[in-house]
Amino acid sequence: MRAHDCLPRRLRRSSPADPADAAAGPRLLLSYVATLPLSSSEARLLAVVIAIRLRTARHRQDHGTGPAVPELTDPTQAVHTLRGLAWTIPDLLLDGPAEAPVAVTVPAPAAKDQPLPFGGAMRSRVSGWTTRTLAAKPLRKTAPAVRLGALFLATHSSPKLCGTLPADLPEACRATLPELLEKTFLAELSGEQYRLDPGLRHLAGILSGPANAALLPEQPQLVL
Incomplete structure (x- = not known):
C-alpha cells in the first residue's frame, strides 16, 4: 500500500x-x-x-x-x-x-x-x-460468520485501515479470515495483523487499545 x-x-x-x-x-x-x-x-x-x-x-x-x-x-x-x-x-x-x-x-x-x-x-x-x-459489496451473499467477522475487523481498525485481531473475535469468525481476504474485504492479513481494503475506509474505526507500532513489519511507514 x-x-x-x-x-x-x-x-x-x-x-x-x-x-x-x-x-x-x-x-x-x-x-x-x-x-x-x-x-x-x-x-x-x-x-x-x-x-x-x-x-x-x-x-x-x-x-x-x-x-x-x-x-x-x-x-x-x-x-x-x-x-x-x-x-x-x-x-x-x-x-x-x-x-x-x-x-x-x-x-x-x-x-x-x-x-x-x-x-x-x-x-x-x-x-x-x-x-x-x-x-458492503465484498460481504454480499456471504455467511453470517463472515459478516459478523467483518463487523469486528472494521471497528477494530484504524483510519489507516490497519488493525490487530480483537481478543473477543469469535472462533467461527476467525475461521472466515481467508474468505474475507479472498473477497477483498481485507487487503492484507499477516498473523494477528490485518489491513482493510482501501475502498472500505469509510467503515474503519479507531483502535481501542494503545497505539500499535509497525502493524505490518514490512511496511514501517504505517506505524500508528
Missing part, C-alpha cells in the same frame, strides 16, 4: 465521513454480543442487530426503527436460540412487515458496568455504521 493511502491526522479530524465518533459504540456492542453463550453465528449476528435498538434500563426496544433483520439461512432457528437466553422476541420480527415496530425484551447484562443501552445519538450512529458495513 502506498504511504499516501494513510490519511494524515488533520484530514481525519475534518473529514465528514470519518466514523471515529461512532467507533466506540460498535466495539461496545460487539463486545457485549461476544459474551453471549451462543454457538450459532446466525444468532449472534441477529443479536447485534437487536441489541443496537436497546432503549431503556429494562432493555425494551422498538425494532421497527433499527436496521433490518440480516439475511440468515435459518432465521427461525436464530430467534429460537436467542429465546433460549430469555430474549422475548415475537414472531412479528420475522413474519411482519419490515417497517412494523416490534417490541423485544432483552435481559439486562450481568456486568453492572455494561454500557448498553446506547443513548439516542450513539444508537443512531451505531445503527447506520452497522447497516453500511453489512451492505
Whole structure:
C-alpha cells in the first residue's frame, strides 16, 4: 500500500465521513454480543442487530426503527436460540412487515458496568455504521460468520485501515479470515495483523487499545 493511502491526522479530524465518533459504540456492542453463550453465528449476528435498538434500563426496544433483520439461512432457528437466553422476541420480527415496530425484551447484562443501552445519538450512529458495513459489496451473499467477522475487523481498525485481531473475535469468525481476504474485504492479513481494503475506509474505526507500532513489519511507514 502506498504511504499516501494513510490519511494524515488533520484530514481525519475534518473529514465528514470519518466514523471515529461512532467507533466506540460498535466495539461496545460487539463486545457485549461476544459474551453471549451462543454457538450459532446466525444468532449472534441477529443479536447485534437487536441489541443496537436497546432503549431503556429494562432493555425494551422498538425494532421497527433499527436496521433490518440480516439475511440468515435459518432465521427461525436464530430467534429460537436467542429465546433460549430469555430474549422475548415475537414472531412479528420475522413474519411482519419490515417497517412494523416490534417490541423485544432483552435481559439486562450481568456486568453492572455494561454500557448498553446506547443513548439516542450513539444508537443512531451505531445503527447506520452497522447497516453500511453489512451492505458492503465484498460481504454480499456471504455467511453470517463472515459478516459478523467483518463487523469486528472494521471497528477494530484504524483510519489507516490497519488493525490487530480483537481478543473477543469469535472462533467461527476467525475461521472466515481467508474468505474475507479472498473477497477483498481485507487487503492484507499477516498473523494477528490485518489491513482493510482501501475502498472500505469509510467503515474503519479507531483502535481501542494503545497505539500499535509497525502493524505490518514490512511496511514501517504505517506505524500508528
